[in-house]
Structure formats: C-alpha cells, structure tokens
Amino acid sequence: MRIKIAITGKGGVGKTTLSGTLARLLARDGYEVLAIDADPDMNLASSLGIENPPKPLADFKDLIQERAGAEGGAFIYNPKVDDIAGKYGVIGPDGVRMLVMGTVDKGGSGCMCPASAFLRALLRHLMLKEKSAVILDMEAGIEHLGRGTTRGMDLMIVVVEPGARSLETAERIKKLSSEIGVKHIAAVINKGGAGKVNDRLEELGIPVLGEIPFDQQLMQADLEKRAPIDEGGEAVNAIIKIKEKLMETVEEIRKENEQSKK
Ligand SMILES: Nc1ncnc2c1ncn2[C@@H]1O[C@H](COP(=O)(O)OP(=O)(O)OP(=O)(O)O)[C@@H](O)[C@H]1O
Known part of the structure; x- marks a missing residue:
C-alpha cells in the first residue's frame, strides 16, 4: 500500500509526536517511509530519534533553480524517495528518511516560497514503492494550507486536544478541505x-482514528530529546492502535478511489 498523510492541528497539540511515532512504526512494519518536517518549529527530528537533522530545504540554493524545473521541467520528473533523501535529507532509526522544509523567513517575504514550491512538486511527482509512506508534519494552524502542499494527500489527520480553539481549527480545516485538495479528513x-x-467531531462529520492519553513519559522523552517510540508508554501504545486504524482507513480510501475511477 502507498500511504500519503498530512498531520495538522493547532500549535502544540501533538502533531510532531504523532508524526514521528507513526513514521517509526510504519518503518518497523517494513514501509519505506519519508517523513517531512513542514513545521517551522522543526522538532520532527527529535521525535524520530534523529540527532542531526538535515539542512532545511529552504537553505539549498539550487532549489530555486530546481523549482523552475519543478512545475514541468526535467528535475522533479518522477524522483525516487532514495534520490531525494540522499540529496536533501538524512536516514534515521528504523530507516526513516527525513526532509526538513525550513523556518519561515520573518524578515523577508514571510513565505517559504521556493521550499514550498519544491515540496509541492515533490509530493506531486514522487515515485513511491509499493510499500511506502509519506508523512508530512504540517505547520500549526490553517493559514499555510493555501500553499497547496496537501494536494494529493490521501488523508489529513487533524490532531485535536480538548479545548474550543483546537476544535475550531478542526472545523475550519474541514470546511477548507475541498479548496485545499484534501478529500479525506x-x-x-x-x-x-x-x-x-468525540461528540463534536461526530457532529462535524470527522471520523476519529483514536485517542492518545496524557502521558508523563512523553514529556520526559521530550525533555531528554528522545523519540517517544524509544521511551514507550501508554501514549505510544495508543499510537500503535491508531496506526492500525489508519491503515484500515487508507485501505478504504484506496478502494473508494478505485471504484470512482471505474
Ligand atoms: N499525550 C501527551 N501527553 C503528554 N504530553 C504530550 C502529549 N502529546 C504531546 N505532548 C507534549 O506536548 C508538547 C507538544 O507536542 P508536539 O511537539 O508533538 O506538538 P506540535 O503540535 O507538533 O507542536 P508545534 O505546533 O509547536 O509544532 C511536547 O512537549 C510533547 O511532548
């Protein structure tokens, strides 16, 4: 199965914890996993257990040039995960490949345009092996969604914590989904x-993949810069169950897509 998911939500809800742990779990299941940190906080590396994250895409000077080719030129034509990760990324524990987008240049235009365009093109053209997964850890909030990076993702997972603001973000994402090219949330x-x-999400028509309990061990892992999966605990166990549900959901989406093609 080929899996492409984007993980989003309000700031600090646990996007990175979920992204990193899912990436490691899928890699342990034998998937070729590409994890992409598109969050300007750039914490995904530690949640994957990678000590030295790669240089952000935004810092690669050749990107601007490649971006010129990206929208139809030669470079980004069917790139393979290994080529891309070899050139711009690193390989971490369990063989997870990782790329980092970069911080928003607040002093400049305030946008990660070249890196963003590169990522958009990459996600559109990336050649995925039969058993592979792309996990995109997104920037907090919804303002960035207009950049179109999520187009073509199978599923967008919104991480929600108990609280009105977090639910509002989920609601806005749901409303925006068709505009941003995401069919399934x-x-x-x-x-x-x-x-x-749960009740509110049901009202909104957003299916729930599962719940992660509050777990002190996650905070401990965070403090010690260890990957949650290497720490273990209740939260990680919950994410293992979520991964199973995720696989079922992606399989259903895939079948639905096949049906609609017929
Ligand atoms: N279930 C949980 N129990 C306890 N602590 C948690 C839990 N989930 C996440 N945390 C902690 O909350 C903090 C924020 O989590 P995380 O970095 O995953 O969120 P985020 O949504 O990616 O944040 P940001 O928007 O800042 O990138 C971290 O310190 C993490 O260890």
Missing part, C-alpha cells in the same frame, strides 16, 4: 478528555 484526540470532543 480524520482526527486524533490527544491528551485525554475525549468524551465531549
């Missing part, structure tokens, strides 16, 4: 207190 509830959140 699902939620993961993080940090406990799922009851009411």
